[in-house]
């Protein structure tokens with residue numbers, strides 16, 4: 001039996017199992033089994049050159065944004081509008097077959113925008129070019145999930161599931177669980193607050209599934225068993241995602257209003273050039289880029305050519321630039 005079939009079988013068993021206190025340990029174990037199989041699925045087959053048929057697009061600019069969505073939602077139309085780079089758009093599905101990079105010039109920075117083939121349910125298991133598309137999503141600083149405003153809201157969930165099943169976590173922060181494997185000493189399980197989802201026994205069982213018998217585990221938040229598995233697997237990628245509802249020109253104003261109020265969402269119409277500036281400012285906001293204008297001694301700062309950093313790096317810059325000053329005092 002192949003890995004995909006084994007995952008399906010365990011998923012079916014989970015669906016059959018009633019959720020209650022008595023089955024919680026068994027369900028936790030099944031979740032860990034699935035996580036392990038999914039990790040196996042992502043490993044390149046033995047003997048193949050790693051990443052052989054991936055879309056090899058060199059990173060460029062101050063950040064990378066990937067357009068992810070079902071076929072024909074308007075990804076290529078959007079790339080052409082935002083970057084001026086032409087990407088073929090048409091009314092039939094799978095018009096785009098590869099990765100097409102464009103550049104957005106915004107706030108004196110350059111952001112690489114990547115148009116990608118549409119993905120469908122089952123993409124994470126290798127349907128279509130799903131695996132390659134998802135690999136590009138993983139390499140990005142921000143995902144724009146493009147959705148057709150006139151289609152079912154279910155699409156957003158299906159896509160999120162596909163991305164989650166390969167270890168992407170959208171708009172989440174890493175679980176606050178300290179985990180360290182040890183050589184000896186057994187398992188030490190602690191928490192800084194009362195836990196409602198995971199207890200010592202469940203934690204032991206999950207670790208046992210991973211054949212881990214010596215480790216230190218400290219819960220710093222009331223995390224779930226899925227969070228624990230994420231921390232043990234350790235290969236998760238936490239990425240911000242903006243949900244972009246395109247084609248609002250074909251739906252009623254009430255529906256547009258509802259979509260616009262959803263968290264992390266922007267409603268647009270490429271055809272009517274509606275709200276594209278809002279999309280750009282949201283994108284900028286989520287990327288958390290910071291511009292630092294350097295000033296050579298005795299000269300005016302160059303306001304056209306900033307040093308661009310992600311907000312995370314900024315702390316370091318502040319430390320570096322403050323230190324010499326305090327030394328002089």
Ligand SMILES: Nc1nc2c(ncn2[C@@H]2O[C@H](COP(=O)(O)OP(=O)(O)OP(=O)(O)O)[C@@H](O)[C@H]2O)c(=O)[nH]1
Pocket residue numbers: 069070071072073074075076077078088089090091092093094095096097116117118119246247248249250268269270271272
């Ligand atoms: N009504 C309407 N149609 C749009 C809009 N944006 C794009 N389209 C149309 O939607 C169709 C698909 O557009 P594409 O840009 O090819 O979509 P895609 O997501 O790149 O499709 P694939 O590459 O096949 O995955 C085209 O016929 C576009 O003209 C919009 O804002 N409103």
Ligand SMILES: [K+]
Pocket residue numbers: 071072073089090091092093094095096
């Ligand atoms: K299309």
Ligand SMILES: [Mg+2]
Pocket residue numbers: 075076077088089095096115116117118
């Ligand atoms: Mg396309």
